[in-house]
Amino acid sequence: MDDIVLAFEAITGGKPIAYYDDGKRILFVVDGKNVGKYIGKGGKNVKLLSTALKRDIYIAGYYEDPVQFIKSFYRELDISEIVKEGNKYIVKINDRQQRAMAIGKEGWRINLLNRALKELYNASAEIFQPKEENQQ
Template sequence: MPEIKLTPEEIRYISLFQDVTKAVVRDCIIDNENNRIIFLVEGKDMGMAIGKGGVNVKKLRKIIGKDIEIVAYSDNLEELVKNLMSPARVKSIKIINSNSRKSVYITVDPQDKGLAIGKNGRNVVRAKLILKRYMDIDNVVIV
């Protein structure tokens, strides 16, 4: 796994998130382009992180003033991709290496394609940010 250096701002967000949710945060990515903060938490802490009826997400959104997205982290590429695409149903995941670039092709249920891509492609952007950071994948393609 690559070494990840957090900025002071990311460290502050992690601290705030952990204070509010009591969930353990593995990583925090600030995506200013999409006005959101993405938190990666351990899978077992997802319920605690979101809170009953999304109460923690709402509280954090209000405090920070940005969208809050929470993804269950996994060291396993397939698990991580499924978590990133959720609630879209992932049928298969294929990694293609070409010219020292790694691409992941994610096949989802045809009905879930829009869900997987997200509004203006924001879920693909989130997947790219996280998969580049952890798995050194350069490109994400939804098929």
């Protein structure tokens, strides 16, 4: 077992289902019923993990339904709709600033989500961009 999983277990008292490390941040996927327990009161566990692993930490809940997983991944954003097209999920967010947050600088956040979706659900996601904003 590697140091990342050991640190997660030591701090949260539980095991992640999976994790994805892009060098700057780590996404831990945990049982969807216990996301709050893993995050800790006031985000305490996330802060401790971030300090211990020297990376930004994100925690998302695993659910059978990929839509629920995407909502957990983007829990602080206001998603208006998620549309399934084959194995692709189109995430619609009305607020322009929140759409930018969903993608992340240089696409880091959507890339991290897509790594997890591909491995866990054999699916992908993209953030819907309204036509009028694409023409700027």
